Amino acid sequence: MLKIGALQLRNWLVLAPMSGRTNLPFRLIAKEMGAGLVSTEMISAMGLSRGQAKTYTYLATNPDERPVAAQLFGSDADAMATSARIAADMGIDAIDINMGCPAKKVVKTGSGAALMRDAQKAARIIYAMRRCSPVPLTVKIRAGWSPREANAIEIARVIEDNGADGICVHPRFASQGFSGTADWTLIGRIKEEVNIPVIGNGDVSTPSLALRMRSETNCDGVMIGRAALSNPWIFQQTLEMEQRGSFATPGLDERHRLIRKHYELLIGYLGETRATHLIRGLLLLYTKGLPGRGFLRGLLSEIDGRERLLATLHAYFGSIQEEGVS
Numbered sequence: 001m002l003k004i005g006a007l008q009l010r011n012w013l014v015l016a017p018m019s020g021r022t023n024l025p026f027r028l029i030a031k032e033m034g035a036g037l038v039s040t041e042m043i044s045a046m047g048l049s050r051g052q053a054k055t056y057t058y059l060a061t062n063p064d065e066r067p068v069a070a071q072l073f074g075s076d077a078d079a080m081a082t083s084a085r086i087a088a089d090m091g092i093d094a095i096d097i098n099m100g101c102p103a104k105k106v107v108k109t110g111s112g113a114a115l116m117r118d119a120q121k122a123a124r125i126i127y128a129m130r131r132c133s134p135v136p137l138t139v140k141i142r143a144g145w146s147p148r149e150a151n152a153i154e155i156a157r158v159i160e161d162n163g164a165d166g167i168c169v170h171p172r173f174a175s176q177g178f179s180g181t182a183d184w185t186l187i188g189r190i191k192e193e194v195n196i197p198v199i200g201n202g203d204v205s206t207p208s209l210a211l212r213m214r215s216e217t218n219c220d221g222v223m224i225g226r227a228a229l230s231n232p233w234i235f236q237q238t239l240e241m242e243q244r245g246s247f248a249t250p251g252l253d254e255r256h257r258l259i260r261k262h263y264e265l266l267i268g269y270l271g272e273t274r275a276t277h278l279i280r281g282l283l284l285l286y287t288k289g290l291p292g293r294g295f296l297r298g299l300l301s302e303i304d305g306r307e308r309l310l311a312t313l314h315a316y317f318g319s320i321q322e323e324g325v326s
């Protein structure tokens with residue numbers, strides 16, 4: 001069981017923060033599917049500390065998803081510390097600092113992965129946030145800025161020395177983006193280096209890989225990102241695999257149910273028009289590997305609202321069921 005500071009989680013699996021993806025509806029789905037901790041997408045500390053209404057909406061939470069972590073990005077220690085307090089006051093259970101995002105618009109402000117190039121500033125931010133945050137604090141890092149600046153181990157020590165309660169490691173360099181493969185050996189080396197929990201992340205696309213990352217690196221938790229987008233069942237599948245050595249894949253009825261549920265949650269969160277726009281993309285993710293996706297893709301542009309979406313789903317799942325797919 002993973003414990004971060006005083007926060008005891010029900011298991012060792014964590015949903016990765018993903019901007020544009022890990023909104024409240026998807027976090028509720030991941031939680032239902034067994035994730036022990038879910039995370040918001042990255043939220044601007046500057047926006048929160050300046051009281052920007054839109055930024056606050058990213059902190060909207062719901063008792064059913066808890067415990068939930070909010071990921072904050074920024075480069076100003078005061079704004080980061082104030083935001084940690086704001087998030088905790090709004091019911092967030094843990095704060096994560098983004099020190100891994102390589103996106104230009106983030107690093108050019110000195111935030112995200114740029115902080116890995118400035119250990120002193122990183123230390124000031126962690127220290128200030130630790131003093132202000134009444135909830136556990138973690139930091140999500142990469143392997144370093146580039147192979148020439150491979151300083152994850154040094155930063156891991158800074159993170160621990162300044163009072164953080166855990167480290168999430170996505171062992172690719174910022175310069176790599178998502179290319180190449182995640183170097184899991186670095187997760188193991190950081191685990192040997194620090195005494196706070198280490199959550200490994202990167203390229204876990206199946207339940208077996210989640211178990212393998214844990215056994216190969218001795219990490220305390222495993223964070224799953226992209227794989228959960230098309231297979232949110234991966235959390236419960238991993239727990240089943242751990243307990244029984246095998247896992248069940250979702251049948252058609254379950255996939256149909258989950259898409260409908262996700263859509264209804266999106267409507268409640270964003271309204272019908274935006275929810276319909278979003279679910280059209282999600283439909284193709286959730287039906288990965290099923291027959292008739294070309295047919296479904298063809299119908300997507302005609303889906304203009306709830307009624308049409310539900311009818312299309314009904315027709316699609318009905319037709320493949322008749323073909324004998326289960």
Ligand SMILES: Cc1cc2nc3c(=O)[nH]c(=O)nc-3n(C[C@H](O)[C@H](O)[C@H](O)COP(=O)(O)O)c2cc1C
Nearest residue numbers: 016017018019041042140170202203204224225226
């Ligand atoms: C669409 C998308 C958005 C992401 N947004 C964030 C983010 O807001 N904060 C963050 O720390 N990482 C972000 N990431 C990186 C993931 O949290 C994770 O580290 C990365 O995807 C590797 O894990 P995976 O192989 O399980 O996907 C994002 C990744 C994706 C694919």
